[in-house]
Amino acid sequence: MFDGANGQASGGTRRVDGQAHGPSSRAPNGVLDLKTYSSPYKPTWCPGCGDFGILSAIKAALVELEIWPHEVLIVSGIGCGSKLPQYLYANGFMTIHGRPLAVATGAKLANPQLHVMVVNGDGDSYGIGGNHFLHTCRRNPDITHIVENNQIYALTKGQYSPTSDVGFRTTTSPEGVFEMPVNPVAVALAAGAGFVARSFAGEPKHLKQMIMAAMQHPGYALVDVLQPCVAFNKVNTYNWYAERIYDVANDDSYDPTSLRDAWERGTEWGERIPIGILYRREGVPPYENYVPALKDGPPVERDLSARLDPELLERLKRAYV
Amino acid sequence: MANGGLKDDFSLSITVGGDAGQGVESSGALFTQALARGGWHVFGVPDYRSRIRGGHNFFQIRAARRPSLSHSDPVHLLLAYTRETIDVHKPNLAQGAAIIYDDGFRVDAAALEAEGFVPIPAPLTKIAEEHGSKLMINTGAVAAACGVLGFPLEPLVRLLHDTYGHKGKKIVEGNASVARAAYAWAVERYPGRLAYRLAEPGEVGEKTQPSQPGRELMVLTGNEAFCLGAVVGGCTFVSAYPMTPATPILEWFAARERELSVVAKHAEDEIAAVCMAIGAGFVGARAMVPTSGGGFSLMAEALGMAGMCEVPVVIVNVQRGGPSTGLPTRTEQGDLLFVLHASQGEFPRIVLAPGTHEQYFEAGWRAFNLAEKYQCPVIVLSDQFLAAARKSLPLDALTLDGVSIDRGALLSATELDRLDGPYRRYAMTETGVSPRALPGHPKAVFTVTTDEHGEDGHITEEIDLRVAMMDKRMRKLEAALADMRGPDLYGPEDADVTLICWGSTVGPAREALPLLAGQGVTANVLHFTDIWPFPVHKAEMALQGVRRAIAVEQNHTAQFARLLRMMTGFQVNGSVRKYDGRPFSPQQIAARALVEVGARV
Ligand SMILES: Cc1ncc(C[n+]2csc(CCOP(=O)(O)OP(=O)(O)O)c2C)c(N)n1
Numbered sequence: 001m002f003d004g005a006n007g008q009a010s011g012g013t014r015r016v017d018g019q020a021h022g023p024s025s026r027a028p029n030g031v032l033d034l035k036t037y038s039s040p041y042k043p044t045w046c047p048g049c050g051d052f053g054i055l056s057a058i059k060a061a062l063v064e065l066e067i068w069p070h071e072v073l074i075v076s077g078i079g080c081g082s083k084l085p086q087y088l089y090a091n092g093f094m095t096i097h098g099r100p101l102a103v104a105t106g107a108k109l110a111n112p113q114l115h116v117m118v119v120n121g122d123g124d125s126y127g128i129g130g131n132h133f134l135h136t137c138r139r140n141p142d143i144t145h146i147v148e149n150n151q152i153y154a155l156t157k158g159q160y161s162p163t164s165d166v167g168f169r170t171t172t173s174p175e176g177v178f179e180m181p182v183n184p185v186a187v188a189l190a191a192g193a194g195f196v197a198r199s200f201a202g203e204p205k206h207l208k209q210m211i212m213a214a215m216q217h218p219g220y221a222l223v224d225v226l227q228p229c230v231a232f233n234k235v236n237t238y239n240w241y242a243e244r245i246y247d248v249a250n251d252d253s254y255d256p257t258s259l260r261d262a263w264e265r266g267t268e269w270g271e272r273i274p275i276g277i278l279y280r281r282e283g284v285p286p287y288e289n290y291v292p293a294l295k296d297g298p299p300v301e302r303d304l305s306a307r308l309d310p311e312l313l314e315r316l317k318r319a320y321v
Numbered sequence: 322m323a324n325g326g327l328k329d330d331f332s333l334s335i336t337v338g339g340d341a342g343q344g345v346e347s348s349g350a351l352f353t354q355a356l357a358r359g360g361w362h363v364f365g366v367p368d369y370r371s372r373i374r375g376g377h378n379f380f381q382i383r384a385a386r387r388p389s390l391s392h393s394d395p396v397h398l399l400l401a402y403t404r405e406t407i408d409v410h411k412p413n414l415a416q417g418a419a420i421i422y423d424d425g426f427r428v429d430a431a432a433l434e435a436e437g438f439v440p441i442p443a444p445l446t447k448i449a450e451e452h453g454s455k456l457m458i459n460t461g462a463v464a465a466a467c468g469v470l471g472f473p474l475e476p477l478v479r480l481l482h483d484t485y486g487h488k489g490k491k492i493v494e495g496n497a498s499v500a501r502a503a504y505a506w507a508v509e510r511y512p513g514r515l516a517y518r519l520a521e522p523g524e525v526g527e528k529t530q531p532s533q534p535g536r537e538l539m540v541l542t543g544n545e546a547f548c549l550g551a552v553v554g555g556c557t558f559v560s561a562y563p564m565t566p567a568t569p570i571l572e573w574f575a576a577r578e579r580e581l582s583v584v585a586k587h588a589e590d591e592i593a594a595v596c597m598a599i600g601a602g603f604v605g606a607r608a609m610v611p612t613s614g615g616g617f618s619l620m621a622e623a624l625g626m627a628g629m630c631e632v633p634v635v636i637v638n639v640q641r642g643g644p645s646t647g648l649p650t651r652t653e654q655g656d657l658l659f660v661l662h663a664s665q666g667e668f669p670r671i672v673l674a675p676g677t678h679e680q681y682f683e684a685g686w687r688a689f690n691l692a693e694k695y696q697c698p699v700i701v702l703s704d705q706f707l708a709a710a711r712k713s714l715p716l717d718a719l720t721l722d723g724v725s726i727d728r729g730a731l732l733s734a735t736e737l738d739r740l741d742g743p744y745r746r747y748a749m750t751e752t753g754v755s756p757r758a759l760p761g762h763p764k765a766v767f768t769v770t771t772d773e774h775g776e777d778g779h780i781t782e783e784i785d786l787r788v789a790m791m792d793k794r795m796r797k798l799e800a801a802l803a804d805m806r807g808p809d810l811y812g813p814e815d816a817d818v819t820l821i822c823w824g825s826t827v828g829p830a831r832e833a834l835p836l837l838a839g840q841g842v843t844a845n846v847l848h849f850t851d852i853w854p855f856p857v858h859k860a861e862m863a864l865q866g867v868r869r870a871i872a873v874e875q876n877h878t879a880q881f882a883r884l885l886r887m888m889t890g891f892q893v894n895g896s897v898r899k900y901d902g903r904p905f906s907p908q909q910i911a912a913r914a915l916v917e918v919g920a921r922v
């Protein structure tokens with residue numbers, strides 16, 4: 001289709017062919033396997049928490065895509081799930097509640113060579129960070145966004161979240177929620193996201209595939225992950241999800257490049273919950289490709305001493321004479 | 322002397338007034354630039370309302386033989402684009418002031434004359450229609466004013482060519498013809514018989530001050546001077562959400578994004594803007610966020626993130642009248658104590674409050690150096706007055722002298738290659754500054770978090786580590802103190818009265834000194850630009866000789882005087898405060914300082 005003002009994918013370092021490449025000149029020797037990503041710190045999550053599966057799937061996806069820890073930056077917010085960058089060996093930035101997409105966007109624009117991933121909870125992403133979610137979808141920077149959607153505010157010990165279903169009782173909804181839940185898939189589609197997938201923390205293989213596909217997609221890619229919180233969400237349990245999910249990939253008639261199909265399935269929630277790649281737009285380059293300042297390479301690699309060239313200042317001053 | 326008998330301290334004030342949408346500010350800017358091209362030092366202050374159409378706007382210009390530090394009252398020539406303008410500005414006009422207006426307005430000229438003014442009804446609409454188009458009426462008005470003042474036409478015509486050149490020959494020629502006709506009309510009707518002129522009576526305009534090659538003046542706003550400073554300071558990333566009066570900074574970089582290779586991102590809100598800059602700063606860009614008080618309020622939590630994670634970022638708060646939406650297009654210094662304390666907890670931050678165009682330029686590059694040297698947020702606190710004032714400066718007023726790009730303890734790729742052992746982002750050091758790696762190097766893979774953390778960046782709640790980390794971060798403030806400048810003293814060292822000010826009030830305060838001297842009060846000005854960490858020792862030294870201190874501030878509660886007392890125990894004897902959204906004029910400061918010191922006027 002078209003590839004942006006900057007010509008080729010200079011901003012995007014990820015290729016659609018799955019060949020990941022970062023600052024490879026500095027690639028370390030040795031083998032890249034799951035151990036490469038292991039951190040000395042053990043997760044503080046509750047035993048059985050869905051976040052364990054998400055952590056494993058992210059590591060597996062990175063290894064399979066041959067991305068080294070120094071080539072990736074995982075940005076998170078605040079919440080149980082947002083602690084994830086602490087539990088693997090990779091660059092990480094655990095920011096403030098609701099803001100990781102904005103921090104990640106800045107990092108990506110300043111250094112498009114990094115594989116930038118955002119991992120945060122449903123409250124972080126769709127509640128307090130809702131504005132950033134909306135605008136990142138339509139902006140389309142090359143960021144992979146993995147949401148640990150447990151339909152609850154877990155770290156604060158069990159209040160309802162934007163994705164909690166109607167009737168769900170929590171400490172802040174003692175008579176049951178009576179707000180309509182956010183459907184992240186529908187919102188992302190409406191906001192113009194180019195890649196929208198859903199997966200389940202209890203399906204590690206599927207989850208890994210979704211993360212890989214999202215990372216290979218040039219541009220913003222959402223993977224909303226159904227994540228059981230065994231401590232505070234006694235309704236949306238492993239079984240609850242397992243009984244409902246079905247993979248759209250098993251349906252030959254489903255066309256993930258069709259917005260119409262995506263909308264139909266994406267709005268489905270309740271008795272049956274579709275998982276898989278629900279929408280994938282092809283041929284649209286990421287936001288970075290249009291950013292004029294990135295035509296000269298990553299801003300972090302600029303030779304700043306060029307700014308001390310007297311001719312530059314003279315030229316700028318002359319405009320005011 | 323080039324300009325006949327005009328004295329060195331000669332200064333003349335002009336006001337262009339009209340409705341929003343009539344091009345008052347662009348006329349003012351045109352006039353200001355033309356005067357500077359004619360060799361006059363200028364200081365232009367826009368005064369406009371927060372609306373696109375309707376409502377009174379004006380632009381006040383001061384033309385002087387020597388560089389001006391502020392505008393000056395009263396006004397000697399009023400260019401009225403509406404009838405209402407005359408009524409609004411009459412109280413601020415000097416006796417004998419000229420009032421130029423379209424002869425189609427229903428104005429009682431005889432009454433104006435009786436009040437001691439010189440009404441000049443000019444056929445501006447007619448001239449514009451005859452020689453160009455009705456849209457060029459402002460050009461004619463400015464040209465007529467030049468004629469009345471005895472100022473040559475040539476700089477204006479040249480400027481019209483430069484300004485409208487890109488719009489095509491017809492527009493340029495039209496404007497030039499309108500200017501010539503209006504000028505001729507004025508020169509013919511008012512041949513040097515006015516009291517206030519930019520030339521001695523009898524002198525022909527052309528004989529006044531030609532602009533000498535090599536002595537040209539540039540005319541730029543404070544924000545523009547700051548942008549130039551940020552460019553030479555290596556800024557590579559700007560993110561912002563539009564908010565008056567900071568918007569021109571983002572627009573300036575957006576217009577030059579391709580030319581300068583600086584990312585200029587219009588974000589979805591101020592929280593996103595500052596978070597983007599923090600993300601960019603974390604990976605190694607020199608990132609800044611221009612905003613005003615409302616936007617800064619939204620950034621408070623992220624400011625703490627930059628402090629906690631030790632990410633360099635520059636935030637520019639161009640203050641406007643508060644509280645809340647307040648006076649959106651007007652000036653104030655109401656955010657001082659807020660920016661010093663914004664965000665929960667304690668962390669190092671650096672606050673600079675430039676007072677002049679030159680200092681605002683300097684803050685542009687200093688802020689980035691300080692942010693990287695101390696790995697913390699740096700706040701540049703300016704205001705609408707400084708940001709929007711158009712001032713003439715010789716080209717050598719903004720230079721690379723002293724400019725450096727100091728990236729502090731930033732580890733190069735080669736240094737990281739040699740690293741043995743794991744990289745610790747928050748390694749304990751004596752100064753509190755830890756060697757900083759940027760993500761992307763295989764030997765320095767690290768995480769950071771806004772939670773309290775250990776040297777490797779991992780979350781901790783361990784008591785000793787927490788205390789050690791707090792101490793480490795706060796030690797950076799002590800180190801940064803070495804880079805903080807003490808106050809500047811202007812005027813006689815030995816004075817009865819010291820005007821204590823910070824930020825942009827320095828201009829009118831300095832201009833008030835000769836006025837006070839004229840009233841028999843010897844006064845000087847003590848001006849602070851480096852606010853935090855507060856240069857306690859340097860301040861104490863400077864305060865030693867002070868006999869009577871008057872704080873001069875554009876806020877209600879004399880915030881700086883309170884800070885000064887908190888940090889040094891020094892108490893001012895009085896204060897001159899202003900919070901009507903309009904900048905101080907030297908005359909206002911002098912008059913109110915006299916009242917404060919109880920002097921007989
Ligand atoms: C500005 C702000 N408000 C509130 C909080 C408290 N808080 C921490 S985590 C959280 C909700 C987390 O929910 P979610 O994002 O779904 O993550 P989870 O814990 O469920 O994984 C809240 C409200 C905070 N840290 N910052």
Ligand code: SF4
Nearest residue numbers: 046049080154229230
């Ligand atoms: S509270 Fe819930 S989300 Fe948090 S760790 Fe425990 S199970 Fe996981």
Ligand SMILES: [Mg+2]
Nearest residue numbers: 121122150152
């Ligand atoms: Mg949650």
